[in-house]
Amino acid sequence: MREDFLHYVWRFKKMDVLQLQTSKNEPIVIVNSGEYLELSGPDFFNAQLIIGNQKWAGNIEIHVKSSDWYSHNHELDSAYENVILHVVWEHDTDVFRKDNSEIPTLELKHYVESNVLENYNYLNQSKKWIYCENQINQVSDFVFQNWKERLFLERLEKKSDFIVKLLQASHNDWEAVLFFLLSKNFGLNINGDAFLKMAQSLTFDLVRKEAFELENLEALFFGQLQLLAENKEDAYFKDLQFRYFYLAHKYQLDLESQNGVQFFKLRPDNFPTIRLAQLANLFHLYPNLFSKIIELKSIDGAYTLLQVGVSCYWKTHFVFDKSSHKRDKMVSKSFVDLVLINTIIPFQFVYAKLNGTLNIDFFLEFMDAITPEKNSIIEKFFSLDVKVKSALDSQALLHLKNEYCNHNKCLSCAIGVELLK
Structure with a gap:
């Protein structure tokens, strides 16, 4: 008991x-x-x-x-x-x-009541992946959909905590926080923390000043992540290295706080070199990126805004010193979806909430228009005959598994309560 x-x-x-x-x-x-x-x-x-x-x-x-x-x-x-x-x-x-x-x-x-106790004991039989995996598909669509919306909003609130902390640390510099969040997102799971530390080691005023020249942004990003530390014969590498040492001296950057990145287990399109080049190009193309993000209202507008490519050098390279077939290396639709889910939507949510303009329906509808993520947790729910039609569903189910199922909080879950009836 x-x-x-x-x-x-x-x-x-x-x-x-x-x-x-x-x-x-x-x-x-x-x-x-x-x-x-x-x-x-x-x-x-x-x-x-x-x-x-x-x-x-x-x-x-x-x-x-x-x-x-x-x-x-x-x-x-x-x-x-x-x-x-x-x-x-x-x-x-x-x-x-x-x-x-x-x-x-x-x-x-x-x-x-005896039936309540029987249902409780049945629900708490030996756990496999989740306690209700043999019953979860019996829950009505109405109950499940309402619960998924609540779970998604809980997940947004949890993501908000990190954004609020960044705001407090940056004295409410929204542009700087957007830069930090996008940097972390472009680094993905493997290099996200390193990309975030790189962004935090640069003031956003510095990024804004140098954004007019793409090579300067690349030099700053690559340099702060130790990607310009070695000696190479590559002409573009030498140019970035020269620019970086000049800019580091000009802005008195703390070189001791540099962080390295990982290439291991990453596909070439996700190499930190390519993601950094795309990130630099994004801030080079859109000096007013913050206002564009805040005003973003449609999924098509998001794909247009965020589908950036790389500079000429990186069209024929994945790493320094080794050329490859020429490709524009545009940010893919699936990557834009990740940026929307993990950065843009949470950022807009916090901004609207703190400015008293929060419209919950907007975020529900926006997420409902995004393709769901693909990972082992979502695949397992799908195998249990749980419908996963959009990013709203996938985000809700991730929150359900991590915050409820993993902690045996069945009786705080609308699904568990429904199954006990």
Whole structure:
């Protein structure tokens, strides 16, 4: 037996509410079961009960056993002084307040509906990938769709925390934060942190000043990531190296904070050299990129804006000193989708939220127009006959798996609650 199940039973009154009695055989009438807040302190706040002939207002605390009150040291915590009912599965000891008055106890196991307990036990059978994998496709489309929208918004809120921290650290410099986020995204999972540190080692004023000359941006980006540290015979390499040492001296860059990048396990189109060249070209082509991102309203506009290529040298190279067949190496549609999902949408969300212009429907509709991601988690949900039609679905399911399924939070999940009915 777990406490989250007892929270569920009390919250949704899945018990014989007409027959409730305390361990001392006093009748209990629930006027208001209280507000469920998953915070420190009692589990339900501002409840109203009639116990015996006395009306009470206060908090409800729930445990598997009565003795858990003492195991958790609640007798020493003033936050629990206003508890009016101790709800437990098994009553194994009486609990007292500081004034030695006994806290009434409700032993739930005598009142829980049998079908609720059976459904709970069935849902919590031995876990394979997720507990409900044999039942998840039985949930109605209406319930699932509403829950996916909620999950997606929760994921957006979680991504917002990182963006807000960057804003605070940069004194609310939105352009700088956009540069940081795009840099991290262009670095992908393998080089994302290194790209972010590179961006943070440069002030955005510096990037803005040098953006008129593409080679200067490349020199700064490549140099800060140690890609110009060796000696090569390549003429373009030597030119970037010269530019970098000049700019590093001019702007007094901290060379000790340089970070290297990885090429291992990456396809050539994802080499850090190519992604850096595309990133430099993006800020070279659009000095007012911030305003264009904020004003972005359509998926087609996003593809037009973000589908940039590389400079002439990189059309015939993936790395320095080794030529290849000429290709424009334009950013692909699938990569733009990743940028939209991981950077543009969260960035726009935070901007709208902090400026009081938040329109939830816009973000839901925008994400619904983007192709879903492909990864092992999404493929597994697909194999369980879960519909994955858009990036809204895939982002929601990633959040579901990582934040709910992995932590056994079935009874905080709309799917789990629906399956218990």
